[in-house]
Amino acid sequence: xxxxxxxxxxxxxxxxxxxxxxxxxxxxxxxxxxxxxxxxxxxxxxxxxxxxxxxxxxxxxxxxxxxxxxxxxxxxxxxxxxxxxxxxxxxxxxxxxxxxxxxxxxxxxxxxxxxxxxxxxxxxxxxxxxxxxxxxxxxxxxxxxxxxxxxxxxxxxxxxxxxxxxxxxxxxxxxxxxxxxxxxxxxxxxxxxxxxxxxxxxxxxxxxxxxxxxxxxxxxxxxxxxxxxxxxxxxxxxxxxxxxxxxxxxxxxxxxxxxxxxxxx
Numbered sequence: 001x002x003x004x005x006x007x008x009x010x011x012x013x014x015x016x017x018x019x020x021x022x023x024x025x026x027x028x029x030x031x032x033x034x035x036x037x038x039x040x041x042x043x044x045x046x047x048x049x050x051x052x053x054x055x056x057x058x059x060x061x062x063x064x065x066x067x068x069x070x071x072x073x074x075x076x077x078x079x080x081x082x083x084x085x086x087x088x089x090x091x092x093x094x095x096x097x098x099x100x101x102x103x104x105x106x107x108x109x110x111x112x113x114x115x116x117x118x119x120x121x122x123x124x125x126x127x128x129x130x131x132x133x134x135x136x137x138x139x140x141x142x143x144x145x146x147x148x149x150x151x152x153x154x155x156x157x158x159x160x161x162x163x164x165x166x167x168x169x170x171x172x173x174x175x176x177x178x179x180x181x182x183x184x185x186x187x188x189x190x191x192x193x194x195x196x197x198x199x200x201x202x203x204x205x206x207x208x209x210x211x212x213x214x215x216x217x218x219x220x221x222x223x224x225x226x227x228x229x230x231x232x233x234x235x236x237x238x239x240x241x242x243x244x245x246x247x248x249x250x251x252x253x254x255x256x257x258x259x260x261x262x263x264x265x
Contacts, residue, residue, distance in 0.1 A: 009044035009045065015046075015072065016042075017072075018041060019064060020040065021039055021041065022040075037060070037062070039061060039062055040064060041061045041064050042058070042061075043058070044057070044059075045075055047082055047083035047086055048080075048083055049087035054087055054090070055086060057079045057082055110154055113157075113158065114161075115128075117164070120171070127244060127245075128157060128159070131237070131240050131241055132156040132157050134243070134244070135152060135153075135156045135208075135236060136149060136152060138240060144232070144233070148233075151204040151205040152233050152236075154202060154205035155206065155233060155237070156208055158196065158202070159192075160188065161191075161192050161195060161196065162187070162188030162193075162195065163188045165188060165191035165195075166184060166185055166188050166191070170184050170185055186221045187222070189210050189213055190210075193206060196209060207231035207233045208233050210222075212234045212241060214230045214234060216235075
């Protein structure tokens with residue numbers, strides 16, 4: 001501020017006109033690339049928006065600038081429009097950065113929740129990350145767009161968030177669940193819906209936490225949806241969820257080893 005022609009304009013916060021640049025050689029010292037251009041006159045107008053100087057609009061000319069009110073009014077009007085444009089561009093850039101930072105914070109929180117669920121149930125540790133990765137691969141192959149994949153990823157990470165509402169004596173029970181305990185266990189998609197639906201940015205991700213236990217023949221839960229009534233993301237996730245569970249059981253020797261191949265349809 002105050003250094004060079006532009007700095008002087010910014011500091012003064014008003015238009016500065018120089019009719020003969022040869023008499024203002026100190027100002028041109030900041031512009032070595034244009035000293036040889038033969039400029040004669042100069043106008044500098046501060047770009048002020050919302051009381052803040054965002055820059056300086058400078059006009060160099062090889063002949064004297066006609067110093068009349070119309071010329072000055074036109075230049076200051078153009079500077080005012082430029083100041084607003086610069087201010088809006090800066091606000092938009094800041095908003096984009098803020099949105100990006102906020103999205104990162106959201107996703108970090110979601111990953112923290114999913115990790116906490118895995119820690120609660122040692123039997124399925126690592127399950128959430130595995131099924132999320134494979135679900136995203138399958139969803140891409142199914143033609144789901146990148147913008148929609150954001151919600152698929154969040155839904156996969158939070159698919160078992162409703163189990164936070166299931167008592168430990170049921171969730172961690174090593175033996176077979178009783179009929180009454182299964183009734184409680186099957187409430188976890190509803191718990192997920194009740195937990196996530198009030199959160200606006202997570203509503204588009206609800207399909208998987210709410211519907212991944214529905215079945216094609218309508219015998220699933222919690223709503224008994226059938227066929228294409230079940231959201232596509234939930235159908236894709238259900239395949240991956242069962243596949244991962246069977247792989248885990250196979251690794252522990254609880255069922256015969258197997259492999260699964262997805263074919264394009």
